[in-house]
Amino acid sequence: xxxxxxxxxxxxxxxxxxxxxxxxxxxxxxxxxxxxxxxxxxxxxxxxxxxxxxxxxxxxxxxxxxxxxxxxxxxxxxxxxxxxxxxxxxxxxxxxxxxxxxxxxxxxxxxxxxxxxxxxxxxxxxxxxxxxxxxxxxxxxxxxxxxxxxxxxxxxxxxxxxxxxxxxxxxxxxxxxxxxxxxxxxxxxxxxxxxxxxxxxxxxxxxxxxxxxxxxxxxxxxxxxxxxxxxxxxxxxxxxxx
Ligand code: PXP
Numbered sequence: 067x068x069x070x071x072x073x074x075x076x077x078x079x080x081x082x083x084x085x086x087x088x089x090x091x092x093x094x095x096x097x098x099x100x101x102x103x104x105x106x107x108x109x110x111x112x113x114x115x116x117x118x119x120x121x122x123x124x125x126x127x128x129x130x131x132x133x134x135x136x137x138x139x140x141x142x143x144x145x146x147x148x149x150x151x152x153x154x155x156x157x158x159x160x161x162x163x164x165x166x167x168x169x170x171x172x173x174x175x176x177x178x179x180x181x182x183x184x185x186x187x188x189x190x191x192x193x194x195x196x197x198x199x200x201x202x203x204x205x206x207x208x209x210x211x212x213x214x215x216x217x218x219x220x221x222x223x224x225x226x227x228x229x230x231x232x233x234x235x236x237x238x239x240x241x242x243x244x245x246x247x248x249x250x251x252x253x254x255x256x257x258x259x260x261x262x263x264x265x266x267x268x269x270x271x272x273x274x275x276x277x278x279x280x281x282x283x284x285x286x287x288x289x290x291x292x293x294x295x296x297x298x299x300x301x302x303x304x305x306x307x308x
Contacts, residue, residue: 071270071304072107074137074258075297076281081119083285094120095127097285097293102134104297108156110279112139113149115163122149129153137198137279142179142186151193158190159198159220159279173201173222176210187214198256203244212251219248220256220279223269227260238268245274263287263303270307278304 080094098109109132111120128136135156140146141163150158160183162174176183176199183199190197198218201207202225211219221244226237245255257269258279270278280300287296 071275071308072277073105073297073301073304074108074110074256074277074279075101075106075284076110076112076139076258076279077101077285078110078112078119079282079285081121081124085119094124095131097288098128098132100293101284101297102132104294105301106134106297108135108137108277110137110139110159110281112161113146115141115143115145125149125153129155139200142183147186147189150190150195154193154195157196157198157218159200159218160186161200171224173207174199175207176201176214176216177206180210180213184214187216191215191217203241205244205247208244208247208251208253211248211253216253218254218256220258220277221245221275222259223257223261224259226269227262227265234265234268238272241269241275242272245272249274263299266300266303267307270304273308 077094077097080092080097084092109128111128113120113125137157137159138150138155139159139161140150142160160174187197196218197216198220199211199216200220200222203221221241226234226241229237248255254276255274256277257275261269261278261280262283284296284300
């Protein structure tokens with residue numbers, strides 16, 4: 067059976083534009099509220115260690131003002147754990163973070179970092195925050211997520227998104243197999259990174275996938291059409307795939 071597919075809109079790059087000038091606009095919280103009106107089921111924001119886009123104040127305001135669930139993307143550090151426990155978002159997606167990267171490059175090594183991650187998964191889970199691990203669609207990583215007791219995994223679709231269309235079939239199969247394996251083991255699969263109007267439909271068509279998190283493309287498209295039409299069109303494409 068095909069379950070509903072949620073859209074999480076990542077508003078980080080509204081904050082990137084704001085921070086480029088150090089002004090108070092454009093406001094990522096306003097963007098989040100508009101995205102929710104346009105059909106986003108949730109909002110995702112990544113509070114990075116260097117605060118290059120989303121700030122602590124943005125997280126506080128999103129936590130207070132959103133009518134839809136907040137998914138906080140965070141590195142597995144004590145600082146981020148304390149912030150998550152303070153604001154108690156609906157969900158926390160643990161991502162790898164390197165200061166010099168331009169975006170999240172590659173998934174977490176959940177298999178190699180079991181002991182480090184176990185502490186964060188347990189502390190977040192105990193606070194009723196739904197923990198997700200951002201991993202590559204690989205059996206070894208899913209098995210690590212099972213051992214860690216994570217309720218959700220988000221598969222990194224960056225590799226898929228960067229392949230030429232004629233080369234995408236094998237990576238799509240890897241994503242579909244990973245989604246099936248996660249679901250079979252009671253883990254809810256999500257997916258995201260690099261998704262666009264052009265490439266979203268085959269990922270949205272993977273029946274076990276329950277949520278897509280999409281940001282950079284939607285914010286870029288908003289320059290041309292506005293944020294609401296951009297989110298609505300993505301929502302329509304996702305619905306057309308199910
Ligand atoms: N999911 C995760 C875990 C991410 O780190 C990102 C990028 O911040 C996204 C989804 C969204 O990727 P994009 O901005 O390329 O749509």
